[in-house]
Amino acid sequence: MKSIALFNAFEWGAEYLKTSFEERGFEVDLYDDPLSVHTLPQKRSYDALCVFVGSEVSKEVLDAFENLSVVVTLSTGFNHIDIEECRRRGIGVGYVPYYGEHTVAEFAMGIILTLSRKLFLAADRIKERSDFSFRGLEGFDLKDKTLGVIGTGHIGRHLISMGKGFGMNICAYDVSPDREYEKEEGISYLSFEEVLGKSDIVSLHVPYMKETHHMIGEKELSLMKRGSLLINTARGGLVDTSALVKALQENHLGGAGLDVLEEEGILQDEMGFVLRSESKGDVRVVVANHILMDMDNVIITPHTAFNTREAKKRVYDDGIANIVSFFEKGNVVYEVV
Ligand code: NAD
Secondary structure: OOEEEEEOOOHHHHHHHHHHHHHOOOEEEEEOOOOOOOOOOOOOOOOEEEEOOOOOEOHHHHHHOOOOOEEEEOOOOOOOEOHHHHHHHOOEEEOOOOOOHHHHHHHHHHHHHHHHOOHHHHHHHHHHHOOOOOOOOOOOOOOOOEEEEEOOOHHHHHHHHHHHHOOOEEEEEOOOOOHHHHHHHOOEEOOHHHHHHHOOEEEEOOOOOHHHOOOEOHHHHHHOOOOOEEEEOOOHHHEOHHHHHHHHHOOOOOEEEEOOOOOHHHHHOHHHHHHOOOOOOOHHHHHHHHHHHHOOOEEEOOOOOOOOHHHHHHHHHHHHHHHHHHHHHOOOOOEOO
16 A cells, blocks of 8 residues: 655645545645655655645655655746756656636736735735824826736746736736737737836746745835835745845835745744754845835735635646546556656
8 A cells, every 4th residue: 555645735635635534545644834854754654745835845755655656746936846856866856737726817817916905905004093084095007007017938928818818018028928828819929128217017837946945135126116016925935035125225216015925934943943053044144034024115925825615626637636646557647747
């Protein structure tokens, strides 16, 4: 019987995954914490690891599991897995690319509206002070504003449709522009710099990798329109956090909406980070994150853009299909390429 270690699954998902795997003849152990070199389980004989984005499947982690045949992440991004090392060892790697295109786009649209209409300040005012004044809550219309979408893949395209529904003008940048899509949708692909300079709202939808690390840094922020908004629901590492703090502090940017942060793993367990002598991470970024959390024109959410019941069911079903297919047919359904 093949065995699976399932990390950091919670609420109904933990039971759903466990039962579904067991019905298909697998043995499953659930672990509450994300998997990392600090949270290795006692038992190491697993055939498969099933993780979420909070896990860190590094070379050291792979060293610990001698029988491992496959790693499946229940996420679209896979930068938390050492893919090269898995390849070198012949370990299959699966992910779930298609579960939540509109789910994440809906969330990005929600963040945009939250900032443009100061919804979070308005709601807080009532909840915390029962204050019904609308002074200081003036927002701006989305209609006729320009939405700049960086990355026109699955999520970016859904956001474009939503932006069009709000009467926004759309421009976009992608390393591989799809000219047919551009014509059909009536949008314009521009250069990266042009999109930054033209947009009232810039939303990021590209994968995080070496080439996209800090793609929004000091120079790029300076190219953005004064008073514009930056939305990041993709990955924290796309944005240089210290440069973002500076652009907001100097009132060059009008605000930021961030579902993802650099070093968000540390924020989830700051006590553990401080207490572990071998902790690695950029403390300057952690401090910058705390400064962002205190800013009135910044909203930060805990990497929850994917988090709807429907999307999670699709994630779980695709994750299960990946592992079942790997052991029945020799390959996962959605392979990281
Ligand atoms: P996708 O692969 O469908 O689209 C990515 C697009 O980015 C592609 O069109 C690609 O050509 C483009 N691209 C790649 N490198 C680029 C570069 N250097 N410059 C410009 N464009 C580039 O991915 P997707 O499904 O739209 O997801 C986008 C990202 O959203 C994922 O990589 C993931 O990190 C993130 N995500 C976040 C959540 C969340 O809960 N916050 C959930 C799902 C996905």
